[in-house]
Amino acid sequence: MMRRKNAILTTAAIATAAVLGLAGCSAGAGNSAGSDGETPTTATIALTGTPTNLDFTTTAGSAIPQALMSNVYEGLVELDQSGEIQPLLASEWTVSDDRKTYTFTLQEGVTFSNGDEFTADDVKFSFDRVKTDWVSSLKAKMDVVDSVEVVSPTEVAVTLSKPSNAWLFSLATPVGAIFSEDAVDDLANTPVGTGPYAVEAWTPNESLVFDTRDDYWGEAPGVEQVTLKYFADATATTNALQTGDVDAIANLQAPELLSSFESDDQFVVTTGTSSGEVSLSMNNQAAPFDDVRVRQAVLYALDKQAILDTAWNGYGSLVATYAAPTDPYYEDLNDAYPYDPEKAMDLLAEAGQENLDITFTVPTRPYAQAVSEIVVSQLKDVGINATIESAEFPAVWLDQVFTQHDYQMTTVLAVEARDILTVFNDPNYYIGYDNSKIAPIAEEADAADEDGYVDGMKQVAEQIVDDAASGVLFLFPNITVAKADLQGMPENAIIEALDLTNLSWN
Amino acid sequence: MSTQQVPTPPSQAPRTSAISAPGNASTSGTARSGKRKLSATLLIGLILIGLVALAAIVSFFWTPYDPTQAMPADRLQGSSLAHLMGTDKYGRDVFSAMLYGARITLFVGVISVGIAILIGTPLGILAGIRGGWIEEVIMRASDIALAFPALLLAIMFSAVFGASTLTAMVAIGIATIPGFARVARSGTLQVMTTEYVLAARAASQSRFRIALRHVLPNIIGMVVVQSSVSFALAVLAEAGLSFLGLGTPPPTPSWGRMLQESQQFLGTEPMLAVWPGIAIAIAVMGFNLLGDGLRDRFDPKLNGSRG
Amino acid sequence: MPETTTALSRAHHTIPPLNPRNPNRMAIRILINLARFAVTYVVATVVVFLFMRLIPGDPAQIALGVNATPELLEQTREQFGTNRPLIVQYFEWFGGLLTGDFGTSYVTRTDISPMVLDRVQVSLILVLTAMVVALLVAIPLGTWAAVKHRNFSGVAIGLGSQIGVAVPGFLAGILLVIVFAVGLGWLPANGWTAPAVDFGDFIRRLILPVVALASVQGAILTRYVRSAVLEVMSEDYLRTARAKGLSKNGALLKHGLRNAAIPVITVTGVQIAALIIGAVVIERVFVIPGLGSMLLDAVGNRDMLTVQSVVMVLVAITLILNLVVDVLYTLIDPRLRRSA
DSSP states (O other), rough: HHHHHHHHHHHHHHHHHHHHHHHHHHHHHHOOOOOOSOOSSSSEEEESOSSSSSSOOOOOOOTHHHHHHHTTTOOOOEETTSSEEEEEEEEEEEEOSOOOOOEEEOOOOOBOOOOOOOOHHHHHHHHHHHHHHHOSGGOOOOOOOOEEEEEETTTTEESSSSOOTTHHHTTTTTGGGOOTSOOOOOTTTTOOSSSSEEEEEEEEEEEEEEEETTOOOSOSSSSSSSEEEEEHHHHHHHHHHHTTTTTTEEEEOOGGGHHHHHTTTTTEEEEOOOOOOEEEEEOOSSTTTTTTHHHHHHHHHHHHHOOOOOOOOOOOOOSSSOOOOSSTHHHHGGSOOOOHHHHHHHHHHHTTTEEEEEEEEESHHHHHHHHHHHHHHHHHHHTTTEEEEEOTTTHHIIIIIITTOOOOOOOEEEEETTTTHHSOHHHHHHHOOOOOTHHHHHHHHSSSSSHHHHHHHHHHHHHHHTTTEEEEEEEOEEEEEEEEEOOOOOOOOOSSSSOTTOEEEE | SSSSSSOOOGGGSSSHHOOOOOOSSSSSSOOOOTTOOOHHHHHHHHHHHHHHHHHHHHHHHHHSOOTOOOOOOGGOOSOOOSTTTBOTTTBBBBHHHHHHHHHHHHHHHHHHHHHHHHHHHHHHHHHHHOOOHHHHHHHHHHHHHHHHHEEEHHHHHHHOOSSOOHHHHHHHHHHHHHHHHHHHHHHHHHHHHHHHHHHHHHOOOOOOHIIIIIIIIHHHHHHHHHHHHHHHHHHHHHHHHHHHHSOOOOTTTOOOHHHHGGGGGGGTTTHHHHHHHHHHHHHHHHHHHHHHHHHHTOHHHHHHOOO | OHHHHHHHHHIIISSSOOOOOOOOHHHHHHHHHHHHHHHHHHHHHHHHHHHHHOOOOOOOHHHHOOTTTHHHHHHHHHHHHSOOOHHHHHHHHHHHHHHHOBOTTTTTTTTTHHHHHHHHHHHHHHHHHHHHHHHHHHHHHHHHHHHHSSSSHHHHHHOOOOOOOOOOOHHHHHEEEEEEISSOOOOOOOOOOOOOTTTHHHHHHHHHHHHHHHHHHHHHHHHHHHHHHHHHHHHHHHHEEEEETTTHHHHHIIHHHHHHHHHHHHHHHHHHHHHHHHTTTHHHHTTTTOOHHHHHHHTTOOHHEEEEEEEHHHHHHHHHHHHHHHHHHHHOOOOHHOOO
């Protein structure tokens, strides 16, 4: 049957070739500007999950900061690949004795991509704007800021309402991005930042093209143009890499496809770490997961290593809650809920929830589809009958689960760095965790010295795990596949930025 | 293409049947209209559908394994005695999933074609019997519906109601209604000009009675043919929708989604794609051949003159 | 076969048949068709508009998320125009449709019209090329299969076309990619280049998706051509022609093909219309920015305005093709002329 089919295809192929051959030949000669021999000046990166628009101040979804932070927008500080805070637009800063006032000295000679000069006014404008104009849930990170004062064009003083260990870190994330006052009218289509790249072309659902800026204040990237090409599914990305249409795949969403690249020395595969937890979120405020025993039962019922092995081919690592080994307060809590179906059934019986029927809302992302089937199967073994309900991501999932909290169980990749408090220290967050126990510890930790911060945050994490507030299936790997001579693809994804500033060709 | 409205070969169109009894679209080339012998086309069609139906029926009583039961230790195994068609990435038994998938395939087909028959046929008969503005309204509504192919409707429905088997079935069903309305109408128009109907009308029988006594029995063959062909289209449509993520949600086994999930394994485990691919082709061919074969049997012209 | 029946039964029962010797009747027929087209389209806009309003939730709230302040929400509603009465919104949108201005998407915040225009071109190029290739394959194959319908080759073509129809298009596409792009490296696996940008690359990227579409469409059309030719071969006038001494093939060429062309043309029109959206599966496999994937992306984003605009463009294309097929059909069918 396949042979017959192929015969038809071959016939059709010959016919096509015959029809199109003439035109193809005549155009062939002049156009193929050779990338062979000389070093290319452009790079094309494949991604899955397209930004809906380019404005992360009013639009949710990690694809937007992933593309724009570091590349187009810069903050006063940045994170290096090991998670340490490093100076960026601020060359240095001092912290007052009460740890409430930060005085930043700004880089000079920095311009925005529209030509505007970067001054302390832009910092004040950007920080103030988070409170007034942002509608992202991230804006809460700036709540602690009391006032921003322009001391001189190159000096800005920020006063916090209380000492905060987390705040400076936040400045390296999207809330710390610096905007030009004259260029925020059409952020959705024309972002303007101080970064090394400027947006050259943006075609929604297709591609985002960056050109290197001539007037960039720092070291220029090693390529002149970077194209981010967005794909609907992972197989298409690997096909495109194999046929040379793209030069690298950032954050590959199909680990099953890696084998063919690992054995091929034309490509380099790196599996770094990320700040993204694949969660198993349970609605703490609605039955049946308002009962801690039922939540614990779910965690005992899941064989997380088996989930990681089948759903993601073993790539990634196991963590118990929203803290990654790259976080200063990380602690291995994986033993809290070992795989124990018996115990899960006992807990369910105790809670009076044998033969429980639940709805499992699964966003339409590859990792979510992959984990959902195995999770459903394992839950079935302990008498929990989970029905999968697909929710398009981001629109439907954000509206139904994140905004309206209309769900029982869901899974999502929480990519935000150091997000344990964002997720659990807010009873109005979609998980609805009762934060009365952790709130005082967290507040104390944020205001404490560094050791106090780490200790406090460890306590917070332990409490959250004790309460089985929510599960984490595994920590997402940052799988990158690149052509062997393309250098500088970031190995880890510690914040929501795909930093392309170090790209270069050998 | 998988989900567009594929018209069936034209031997059933009224013009055709009114003019000649054509050599038909059967693959054997031997079937002849009016013969009561089982033609090769019909036979092969019935055998293929029988296979699918058998798989579906068996799945109600027995599958070697629970098709949704993941066994991570046994993942991605090739064919063996323990797993006739091997296992998928979750270690689920592919053979069990194939059996169960037959059920889903037939279920989607039956419901969507059922919707189309139950709504389309009466509307078509009504249009044919009453004529006038009723006919005009029905046929214009049918024009509008025709402008929305199954795939387009299913995408629109999923935007409003979310993607599910039900949305897919209803969308495919609605998109199939005009086909039945048109077949029923043109069949009715033919029957209405026959002498026995003219006699019945002269005897002032009610239109409802005429529809029931004379029209329905005479167009039933055309409706059956249309059903068979629509069934094949529904199977393809469901597969296409599942491929786009708008069909049957996991973990319920569906051939279309199995095909979609197997995409990543084409390089390593190609059989994961081959099994559902063959199954879909068998089901579609079965119903197409059945349709072709039945078309030869229920030639509308012959029916019309038998009365 | 619903669509063909449409054209046929219309021609027979509802509209006065076209008669070239009577231009008035021809004009009337075309006018009636145009009027029907207009009415159908307007009703379809109402249906689509109201249907899309069934999507739960306030577009402004969905666009902004939970943390939006009431002022910002109101401002956004004003900007979207969703705070005005439904009827006003409808007429504004409908007016836009007529002038080709579909408005600004709530989600991408870009103008919809230029994107739709780009996508329509891509879809039309893809689908029309595929149909041309399919016809080039189907006409000789189908004719051969009919003429030799008792021979092995004829039966084999018939069987092959049955299989071609039964294989899902996306499976054909995936296999083509695996074999010709990833395996042999002859052609790109996916992507699209506009012909104006790089014509050679445009052709290279067009080949595989066109083959994927044309293999299935070719199989469908082969079945049509075969049964149309078979039918023509049994016609009285052909027998007469042969009785007059023409050879079988000569008679077929002289009289048959024109008549066989009629149902094939009808079906081709119908298939093109269906394929504009039907190609979405192939667009997905080959990452082609056509109308279908635009619709799918817009649905995923719950981008209501884009969804309803794309849907109406698709509906317009379908209706226009139906119109063309209907007119074409009556123009070339000698039987209908005779009956006038």
